[in-house]
Amino acid sequence: MKKLWIIEIWKEEREVFKSLIGHLLIFLVTIGAFLFLNYIINISNLHEDKKEIIEKIDFWCIVILLVILGVSSICKLAILVIKNLKNDIYRIH
Numbered sequence: 001m002k003k004l005w006i007i008e009i010w011k012e013e014r015e016v017f018k019s020l021i022g023h024l025l026i027f028l029v030t031i032g033a034f035l036f037l038n039y040i041i042n043i044s045n046l047h048e049d050k051k052e053i054i055e056k057i058d059f060w061c062i063v064i065l066l067v068i069l070g071v072s073s074i075c076k077l078a079i080l081v082i083k084n085l086k087n088d089i090y091r092i093h
Helices: 005-011 015-043 048-092
Strands: none
C-alpha cells in the first residue's frame, strides 16, 4: 500500500516541513479565535463606539500575529538552512 507523500515527509523528519506546518497550524487556530471574537462582538449589544474600539484592537492583534509568525517562520527556516549547509560542508570534508 502506497503512503501519502505528506506522511512520508513527516516520518523522514524534514525539519523545514515540520516548521512550516507548525507555524501554519498556530496561525490558523489563532486567526480562528480572533474571527470568533469578531463574530461575538458583532452579535453583542455593545454600544457602537465600544464595538469600534474592540474591533480595532482585534484587527491590530491579527496584524501583530501575522508579523510575529512571519518573522519567526523566516528566522526558523534560515536557521534550518544554515544547519543543513553546515552538515553538507562537514560531509564533503
